[in-house]
Amino acid sequence: MRAAVLRELGGPDKLVIEDYPRPTTADGEVVVRLGAAALNRRDLYITYGQYPDVVLPSVMGSDGAGHIEELPAGYSGARAVGEAVVIHPSLGWGSDPRVQARDFRTLGVPKDGTFAEYVALPAENLFPMPAHLSHAEAAALPLAGVTAYRALVSRGELRAGETVLVTGTGGGVASVGIQIATALGARVFVTSTRDENLELARSLGAVGGVNTTDPKWAARLKELTPRVDLVVDSVGGALLPQLLRALRAGGRLVTLGASAGPVPELVMPYVFLKQIDIRGTTMGNADDFQGLLDLVLGHGIRPHIGARLPLERAADALRMMESNSATGKIVLEP
Amino acid sequence: MRAAVLRELGGPDKLVIEDYPRPTTADGEVVVRLGAAALNRRDLYITYGQYPDVVLPSVMGSDGAGHIEELPAGYSGARAVGEAVVIHPSLGWGSDPRVQARDFRTLGVPKDGTFAEYVALPAENLFPMPAHLSHAEAAALPLAGVTAYRALVSRGELRAGETVLVTGTGGGVASVGIQIATALGARVFVTSTRDENLELARSLGAVGGVNTTDPKWAARLKELTPRVDLVVDSVGGALLPQLLRALRAGGRLVTLGASAGPVPELVMPYVFLKQIDIRGTTMGNADDFQGLLDLVLGHGIRPHIGARLPLERAADALRMMESNSATGKIVLEP
Numbered sequence: 001m002r003a004a005v006l007r008e009l010g011g012p013d014k015l016v017i018e019d020y021p022r023p024t025t026a027d028g029e030v031v032v033r034l035g036a037a038a039l040n041r042r043d044l045y046i047t048y049g050q051y052p053d054v055v056l057p058s059v060m061g062s063d064g065a066g067h068i069e070e071l072p073a074g075y076s077g078a079r080a081v082g083e084a085v086v087i088h089p090s091l092g093w094g095s096d097p098r099v100q101a102r103d104f105r106t107l108g109v110p111k112d113g114t115f116a117e118y119v120a121l122p123a124e125n126l127f128p129m130p131a132h133l134s135h136a137e138a139a140a141l142p143l144a145g146v147t148a149y150r151a152l153v154s155r156g157e158l159r160a161g162e163t164v165l166v167t168g169t170g171g172g173v174a175s176v177g178i179q180i181a182t183a184l185g186a187r188v189f190v191t192s193t194r195d196e197n198l199e200l201a202r203s204l205g206a207v208g209g210v211n212t213t214d215p216k217w218a219a220r221l222k223e224l225t226p227r228v229d230l231v232v233d234s235v236g237g238a239l240l241p242q243l244l245r246a247l248r249a250g251g252r253l254v255t256l257g258a259s260a261g262p263v264p265e266l267v268m269p270y271v272f273l274k275q276i277d278i279r280g281t282t283m284g285n286a287d288d289f290q291g292l293l294d295l296v297l298g299h300g301i302r303p304h305i306g307a308r309l310p311l312e313r314a315a316d317a318l319r320m321m322e323s324n325s326a327t328g329k330i331v332l333e334p
Numbered sequence: 335m336r337a338a339v340l341r342e343l344g345g346p347d348k349l350v351i352e353d354y355p356r357p358t359t360a361d362g363e364v365v366v367r368l369g370a371a372a373l374n375r376r377d378l379y380i381t382y383g384q385y386p387d388v389v390l391p392s393v394m395g396s397d398g399a400g401h402i403e404e405l406p407a408g409y410s411g412a413r414a415v416g417e418a419v420v421i422h423p424s425l426g427w428g429s430d431p432r433v434q435a436r437d438f439r440t441l442g443v444p445k446d447g448t449f450a451e452y453v454a455l456p457a458e459n460l461f462p463m464p465a466h467l468s469h470a471e472a473a474a475l476p477l478a479g480v481t482a483y484r485a486l487v488s489r490g491e492l493r494a495g496e497t498v499l500v501t502g503t504g505g506g507v508a509s510v511g512i513q514i515a516t517a518l519g520a521r522v523f524v525t526s527t528r529d530e531n532l533e534l535a536r537s538l539g540a541v542g543g544v545n546t547t548d549p550k551w552a553a554r555l556k557e558l559t560p561r562v563d564l565v566v567d568s569v570g571g572a573l574l575p576q577l578l579r580a581l582r583a584g585g586r587l588v589t590l591g592a593s594a595g596p597v598p599e600l601v602m603p604y605v606f607l608k609q610i611d612i613r614g615t616t617m618g619n620a621d622d623f624q625g626l627l628d629l630v631l632g633h634g635i636r637p638h639i640g641a642r643l644p645l646e647r648a649a650d651a652l653r654m655m656e657s658n659s660a661t662g663k664i665v666l667e668p
Binding site for chain 1: 430432433434436489570574583584589590591592596597598599600601602603605606607608609610611612613614615616
């Protein structure tokens with residue numbers, strides 16, 4: 001089969017399109033013929049060796065959707081050959097819903113991923129594809145969607161009528177997060193350092209946003225919404241203490257990234273006198289993924305796609321991501 | 335009546351023992367004849383003006399126990415004249431169990447407190463005194479006890495069989511916290527910068543402790559207990575990031591103080607990849623106080639008293655606290 005294979009580290013240029021052995025059901029896994037795959041920042045970082053446990057060569061890609069091609073011998077579960085499925089990319093989460101097990105991995109390096117014609121996966125990672133979505137839209141959903149759902153719902157406990165602030169909007173998690181939070185009946189505000197990201201957020205349902213390069217952004221946010229119940233933060237750095245001040249007493253800040261690096265100083269009385277929770281989250285388990293799909297189905301949510309390219313142009317797609325030249329998910333089609 | 339009154343700021347020397355108007359039931363409050371009062375760090379800080387909203391002159395003191403002297407006209411609740419009561423010092427918590435209201439105050443400056451022969455309080459702040467406690471022991475319980483109970487139980491969700499690390503042991507909150515956690519069936523470990531505090535903690539039920547002035551304290555703690563489910567931290571500063579590393583994945587850190595000042599740098603991936611919760615807490619509401627009393631009664635917990643002095647020596651008592659010359663609560667008796 002054709003596949004985008006990482007044979008050495010050094011950036012998107014090292015991704016090679018080649019003939020690669022088609023995966024089989026030998027390990028009790030289900031073989032899926034992919035209709036579409038989608039990129040994540042994780043893929044870019046992997047090409048530079050910025051993730052542990054990279055095994056070369058590997059087929060890249062965490063996100064995908066397609067049809068079931070072949071079931072393993074003796075399979076007696078709910079999945080059927082020919083069924084349209086979307087892939088949950090969390091492997092080996094384990095039995096504790098609060099946290100992933102030590103050997104948890106995300107699909108795509110070291111386990112061969114979705115930038116290919118076929119992928120093999122445990123049956124438990126395959127879910128019926130929401131009927132209103134195209135393969136491209138379904139492929140754009142999983143990793144960002146399950147991360148956003150867990151951050152907002154499972155960890156953030158977001159309720160209808162609350163106000164949530166999503167920081168660093170523009171990426172896949174923030175975009176689908178805005179759609180999820182809006183569907184749940186929350187009012188969404190966003191921050192970014194780029195006005196075009198604020199525009200995109202508004203088109204996805206955000207009520208308003210502030211550009212954090214404006215030194216008065218916190219005052220402007222307070223004008224827009226005097227109350228913030230929940231912050232979902234992927235920025236960290238010097239922004240985080242300011243987010244704690246923006247949060248209402250008794251509020252929650254869910255952290256899932258640190259694009260601005262370490263927090264330079266944290267004054268703890270802001271946390272304990274206001275009885276704030278700072279809750280860490282990463283990825284999501286099967287319950288989170290099912291919750292995401294229920295919400296996507298129930299509210300007709302469609303992930304925002306920024307670009308569609310043929311699989312053969314996987315390296316170009318990674319370079320597009322690196323240069324931020326697409327807003328929205330970048331999809332690859334075999 | 336005799337009372338310890340703060341007439342100007344400037345430290346314990348400014349506390350004056352004098353004749354002061356006896357409080358009345360005029361505002362619908364209950365008058366309690368105090369059997370004992372107890373000191374908290376808060377009292378010391380107030381004498382230096384390190385708290386907002388200090389009104390002078392005021393009777394100091396948050397903690398106390400005694401007998402009901404007089405009920406307000408038309409009172410029809412459960413309290414009775416002559417009943418032994420312990421005082422819950424949280425005033426105006428409000429309707430949200432997650433966080434105190436804006437006008438929340440702690441008894442004792444600006445509202446006249448317990449370093450006196452009598453104090454007047456809303457009936458809802460008076461609870462039957464556990465029968466196995468002396469007035470001195472009951473007076474030593476409230477502020478530290480409700481803070482520790484809320485940190486461990488309401489916010490920390492401590493369960494039997496878990497391991498909890500209490501940092502900066504030696505003070506009232508840590509001491510009663512060790513007793514509460516042990517009663518709940520948890521294994522308690524402690525940290526301090528002073529070996530005598532580790533000894534005191536062991537005498538109260540802690541399994542072991544480490545002195546954080548030892549550069550290898552984290553490794554020693556790991557030898558004592560490879561798993562920490564919950565940290566209750568009053569230290570903050572540079573210790574906090576090390577506590578996050580000691581905590582198990584999916585664990586909770588409850589913060590209630592920052593004796594070491596701001597956290598100099600916080601690397602957020604420690605929080606989000608391990609899906610840790612950092613939960614702020616302060617004081618406690620009536621449900622926390624009732625939970626504390628149930629536990630104290632059910633397990634025969636007796637607060638540790640370090641020194642007992644007559645009310646007339648209130649300034650000496652504050653100086654003892656300032657010089658750390660007593661381990662355990664300092665009690666004043668009229």
